[in-house]
Amino acid sequence: MTHISVQKKLLAADGEMQLNVNITLEQGKLTAIYGPSGAGKTSLLRIIAGLLKADKGSIIVNQKTWLDSSKNIFLKPQERKVGFVFQEYALFPNMTVQENLLFALDKGQNKKNVDDLIAITELENLKNRKPENLSGGQKQRVALARALVRKPDVLMLDEPLSSLDLSMRNKLQDYILKVHKEYNLTTVLISHEVGEIVKMSDTVIILEKGEVVKQGKPFDVFTNKQISGKFQFTGDIINIQKEDIIYVVTILIGISFVKVVAEENEIIDLNIGDTVMVASKAFNPIFQKIK
Amino acid sequence: MIEWQPLFLTFKLALVTTALLLIIAVPLSYWLAYSKSKVKPIIETLVSMPLVLPPTVLGFYLLIAFSPSSTVGNWLNDYLDLQLIFSFQGLVFASIIYSLPFMVQPLQSGFTNISTSIIEASYVLGKTKTETLFKVLLPNMKSSILTGLVLAFAHTIGEFGVVLMIGGNIPGETKVASIAIYDEVEALNYTMANTYSIILFAITFSILLLVYIVNGGYIKQFKK
Numbered sequence: 001m002t003h004i005s006v007q008k009k010l011l012a013a014d015g016e017m018q019l020n021v022n023i024t025l026e027q028g029k030l031t032a033i034y035g036p037s038g039a040g041k042t043s044l045l046r047i048i049a050g051l052l053k054a055d056k057g058s059i060i061v062n063q064k065t066w067l068d069s070s071k072n073i074f075l076k077p078q079e080r081k082v083g084f085v086f087q088e089y090a091l092f093p094n095m096t097v098q099e100n101l102l103f104a105l106d107k108g109q110n111k112k113n114v115d116d117l118i119a120i121t122e123l124e125n126l127k128n129r130k131p132e133n134l135s136g137g138q139k140q141r142v143a144l145a146r147a148l149v150r151k152p153d154v155l156m157l158d159e160p161l162s163s164l165d166l167s168m169r170n171k172l173q174d175y176i177l178k179v180h181k182e183y184n185l186t187t188v189l190i191s192h193e194v195g196e197i198v199k200m201s202d203t204v205i206i207l208e209k210g211e212v213v214k215q216g217k218p219f220d221v222f223t224n225k226q227i228s229g230k231f232q233f234t235g236d237i238i239n240i241q242k243e244d245i246i247y248v249v250t251i252l253i254g255i256s257f258v259k260v261v262a263e264e265n266e267i268i269d270l271n272i273g274d275t276v277m278v279a280s281k282a283f284n285p286i287f288q289k290i291k
Numbered sequence: 292m293i294e295w296q297p298l299f300l301t302f303k304l305a306l307v308t309t310a311l312l313l314i315i316a317v318p319l320s321y322w323l324a325y326s327k328s329k330v331k332p333i334i335e336t337l338v339s340m341p342l343v344l345p346p347t348v349l350g351f352y353l354l355i356a357f358s359p360s361s362t363v364g365n366w367l368n369d370y371l372d373l374q375l376i377f378s379f380q381g382l383v384f385a386s387i388i389y390s391l392p393f394m395v396q397p398l399q400s401g402f403t404n405i406s407t408s409i410i411e412a413s414y415v416l417g418k419t420k421t422e423t424l425f426k427v428l429l430p431n432m433k434s435s436i437l438t439g440l441v442l443a444f445a446h447t448i449g450e451f452g453v454v455l456m457i458g459g460n461i462p463g464e465t466k467v468a469s470i471a472i473y474d475e476v477e478a479l480n481y482t483m484a485n486t487y488s489i490i491l492f493a494i495t496f497s498i499l500l501l502v503y504i505v506n507g508g509y510i511k512q513f514k515k
Contacts, residue, residue, distance in 0.1 A: 049411075049415055051411050051414070051415070076414075077411070077414040077415050078414055078415075078417045078418065078419060079417075082415055083415075084411070084412065084415040086408045086411075086412060088406070088408055090406070090408035090409050090411070090412040091409075091412075092409060092412075092413075092427055092431070093409075093431055094427075094430040094431050103413075103416065103418075103426065104416040104417075106417055146412075146416070147415075149416070150416065150417060
């Protein structure tokens with residue numbers, strides 16, 4: 001179990017903001033953090049890793065105190081067993097894939113761990129390459145493997161997949177889930193993708209302006225319970241067009257376009273760029289496997 | 292017949308100065324790159340002073356400071372048996388100060404160009420600051436180090452004013468090539484001055500050319 005209760009004054013785009021988070025992470029569970037940019041997600045991760053000092057609070061990981069401001073305890077990042085996957089990979093350019101992983105070994109730690117991780121993330125063919133010769137997805141796989149070399153108590157992923165294309169992202173999600181289960185990790189993932197969170201996480205925490213506004217099972221948190229829709233999706237309005245007496249609203253859901261007919265009074269508060277929920281409850285949708 | 296001693300002395304001075312400068316400049320530029328201290332601008336200014344100050348000013352104050360009649364000079368003489376005026380050691384000391392910005396500035400920009408997340412990644416992997424410095428930072432700023440080494444070396448070769456003030460013109464001790472050239476010109480011995488000059492020109496040209504070839508990635512292009 002990991003208890004985190006921290007406070008820190010942060011400088012956000014629109015002035016000062018108080019980060020005030022009180023959460024518990026369960027061993028072996030994947031927790032996602034979701035929220036708008038500038039909500040304090042990355043700062044929270046950096047505070048857990050010890051890269052940023054909280055003003056007040058405590059972090060207790062498996063009964064070990066990493067931070068307790070009342071007792072003046074602050075473990076340096078080096079003394080905390082954390083795995084951190086940065087958004088921009090942060091691989092060491094002077095080392096090959098294998099050397100990046102070997103560098104992470106603690107003194108006296110068995111090298112076999114590195115070989116296992118190379119195997120599990122399928123990096124055998126790339127292990128002698130330098131990071132500059134890898135694709136984004138490959139780099140992120142290396143970063144993931146490297147973060148696990150020391151068998152961290154907490155694995156943190158800061159929007160690890162945001163710069164990858166859709167199919168690469170799917171593969172990487174599977175890798176992350178695979179190592180998460182294999183090593184029984186306590187994992188924290190920052191993500192902007194609702195689909196990704198629903199697929200991967202056990203719990204989601206929604207952070208807004210430094211405060212936890214909602215938490216729970218991702219499906220419950222993200223679905224609006226007031227509508228008992230047979231199917232519902234969220235998407236962004238990319239076009240509103242008048243045709244005769246009705247309006248056609250084009251909505252982008254994932255990578256598919258949906259055109260919905262609307263009346264004038266329905267589109268009054270709608271603007272291009274708004275996020276909307278598309279739901280239907282009168283029909284039973286059919287679906288079939290295509291891939 | 293050409294006297295090789297001034298040339299030999301010049302390169303000995305440049306080598307010793309550059310080597311010591313590297314040892315001094317790595318911690319100094321590391322501190323300048325990452326420190327948030329309030330005295331940092333003052334230290335930065337002091338380091339850069341030799342860029343704008345006439346070398347004779349620097350030489351003059353060093354001469355005053357280290358002369359046996361001054362407190363510092365006296366102390367150095369009594370306790371460390373060190374004579375910094377009109378001696379090779381004195382030249383090395385003055386050269387280190389004179390070429391300091393040429394080593395510190397490339398290294399400092401080398402440090403600041405390395406992305407913070409790489410440094411943090413190393414800390415999170417349990418590596419100390421020293422380990423990170425030697426295994427992550429320095430290996431990823433080789434071109435900055437090379438630039439610093441070469442600039443400091445070349446700048447020391449080109450020294451004149453400081454050497455003249457604090458070193459004088461003692462053959463085998465402080466008579467470096469630039470002084471020798473001045474000497475020969477004074478004696479209207481233009482052929483000799485030309486020989487020294489051409490040698491210096493050729494050597495510094497080759498050194499700088501080598502740096503541009505290595506740093507510009509021209510060698511890499513051939514390997515592919």
